[in-house]
Amino acid sequence: MKLLFATGPSLNTRLLVAVLVSITLLVIDYRGAKLNSLRSLLAFAVYPLQNLASLPADTIHRLSSTVISYVELQKENQRLKEIQLINDGKLLKLAALEKENIRLRLLLENSFQLGEQVLVAELLSVKLEPYEHTVVVNKGTRFGVHPKQPVLDANGIVGQVIRALPNTSEVMLITDPNHAIPVEVNRNGLRTIAFGTGQPNRLHLPFLANNADIVPGDLLVTSGLGGGFPAGYPVAVVDKFEARPDKSFANIYATPKAQLDSSREFLIVWSDTTPVVLGEHDQAKPSTGSESSHAAP
Numbered sequence: 001m002k003l004l005f006a007t008g009p010s011l012n013t014r015l016l017v018a019v020l021v022s023i024t025l026l027v028i029d030y031r032g033a034k035l036n037s038l039r040s041l042l043a044f045a046v047y048p049l050q051n052l053a054s055l056p057a058d059t060i061h062r063l064s065s066t067v068i069s070y071v072e073l074q075k076e077n078q079r080l081k082e083i084q085l086i087n088d089g090k091l092l093k094l095a096a097l098e099k100e101n102i103r104l105r106l107l108l109e110n111s112f113q114l115g116e117q118v119l120v121a122e123l124l125s126v127k128l129e130p131y132e133h134t135v136v137v138n139k140g141t142r143f144g145v146h147p148k149q150p151v152l153d154a155n156g157i158v159g160q161v162i163r164a165l166p167n168t169s170e171v172m173l174i175t176d177p178n179h180a181i182p183v184e185v186n187r188n189g190l191r192t193i194a195f196g197t198g199q200p201n202r203l204h205l206p207f208l209a210n211n212a213d214i215v216p217g218d219l220l221v222t223s224g225l226g227g228g229f230p231a232g233y234p235v236a237v238v239d240k241f242e243a244r245p246d247k248s249f250a251n252i253y254a255t256p257k258a259q260l261d262s263s264r265e266f267l268i269v270w271s272d273t274t275p276v277v278l279g280e281h282d283q284a285k286p287s288t289g290s291e292s293s294h295a296a297p
Contacts, residue, residue, distance in 0.1 A: 121268050133159075186220065
């Protein structure tokens, strides 16, 4: 194509000159390092143009990576929250098992110290009738349990079996208004009877004179009279002594040593060492204190 009003060398001449210059530069660059400084200068001048040309692609790539990372972080955060919730639930169960293990160890240690035939029973239910303090445990006549047996926890007297069925037994707590237990002051041997009041963690000692040698803080233990409870078991601690000059007896109250409102495991005690005869289908038998001391909860 012939250009109108063209001046200077033709296009073919220009192309030929450019090719020759390019070949010359390639040969010079191949044979030596004379063009390194020129290449560095040109690279420095062209660098902003290269960044500007790659800016759209880099921006799209970064935005895409940011969105993907955010979505992945959300998923990972949700997964970690679920794992944390599961682990928190397991920790709660482990805490409950740890407390139960401690309670069972205390019971076993206590049974070893008692030196009498005992059986560990677990709480099944609590009677909710007003002024009636009874609970149901998971051991009955199949395990040799019978009415009038003493029941303890790791701290002291809980109550007495009042009804025994094949698989369960009903226990009357010492705070029941129909319950009475012979006790004595551990400090001086003063004997009396402690009655349930129908109130949680409250016993009443109505038959002591105003000048009786008993003070708040005295420990009350079973006296062994009447044959219902063996002697020496902790029952309660005196917390109130109120002399009544106008009456024959003082007003005395005590707090049970047993954790009546929180214990879940109990010891059913045989007051003699005669082995208990169980049925042929029984799955367990009461253990002596020495046997219990070697058991792991």
